[in-house]
Amino acid sequence: SQKIEQNSEALNIQEGKTATLTCNYTNYSPAYLQWYRQDPGRGPVFLLLIRENEKEKRKERLKVTFDTTLKQSLFHITASQPADSATYLCALELKAAGNKLTFGGGTRVLVKP
Amino acid sequence: ETGVTQTPRHLVMGMTNKKSLKCEQHLGHNAMYWYKQSAKKPLELMFVYSLEERVENNSVPSRFSPECPNSSHLFLHLHTLQPEDSALYLCASSQIGGGDFYGYTFGSGTRLTVV
Numbered sequence: 001s002q003k004i005e006q007n008s009e010a011l012n013i014q015e016g017k018t019a020t021l022t023c024n025y026t027n028y029s030p031a032y033l034q035w036y037r038q039d040p041g042r043g044p045v046f047l048l049l050i051r052e053n054e055k056e057k058r059k060e061r062l063k064v065t066f067d068t069t070l071k072q073s074l075f076h077i078t079a080s081q082p083a084d085s086a087t088y089l090c091a092l093e094l095k096a097a098g099n100k101l102t103f104g105g106g107t108r109v110l111v112k113p
Numbered sequence: 114e115t116g117v118t119q120t121p122r123h124l125v126m127g128m129t130n131k132k133s134l135k136c137e138q139h140l141g142h143n144a145m146y147w148y149k150q151s152a153k154k155p156l157e158l159m160f161v162y163s164l165e166e167r168v169e170n171n172s173v174p175s176r177f178s179p180e181c182p183n184s185s186h187l188f189l190h191l192h193t194l195q196p197e198d199s200a201l202y203l204c205a206s207s208q209i210g211g212g213d214f215y216g217y218t219f220g221s222g223t224r225l226t227v228v
Contacts, residue, residue, distance in 0.1 A: 049215070
């Protein structure tokens with residue numbers, strides 16, 4: 001069966017350090033992999049998209065890597081700030097799925113001052 | 114304001130009630146979606162309206178009925194729900210085709226409680 005796995009344990013990190021989150025998937029051939037941020041009681045907010053033929057993408061303090069051989073994406077928040085505290089969701093768009101996204105369960109990040 | 118507006122933000126309904134959730138997008142997107150988010154579970158795709166074609170997740174019970182009268186509006190009609198249907202219901206929109214894809218834009222959701 002198809003699965004998207006994110007670490008369900010919260011990640012506690014000191015302000016200024018780099019937070020690294022993992023997204024692993026099985027039995028998918030994704031065209032795109034996306035990362036979203038979700039705050040409590042709110043809808044997810046799109047952060048970054050990386051295509052199957054891209055290895056790395058950056059946006060300000062965020063960096064995403066995509067390894068289709070390992071079936072894994074890493075999401076990095078550098079110089080983390082307390083305002084980065086949220087749940088981060090990984091999502092896959094499959095080649096044959098016509099723009100439909102399937103989400104992982106998310107990893108909660110808590111940045112302590 | 115995210116460009117996708119959902120109403121109401123909170124809804125409490127009895128199991129015999131009929132209610133509707135509303136979603137409106139102001140982004141000119143051509144696809145809209147309903148997702149369900151239950152505690153400690155990933156977002157589950159319920160329905161997609163893409164280029165005026167409805168695509169369903171076959172595991173969605175018939176007590177949930179979507180309606181998409183035009184590309185800017187999406188409804189989710191609810192009737193005879195069960196307590197396990199209590200969840201955050203999220204609407205999203207996106208633009209399909211035309212080059213780069215910029216992800217989904219989600220609304221803030223409707224927190225539904227079935228009593």
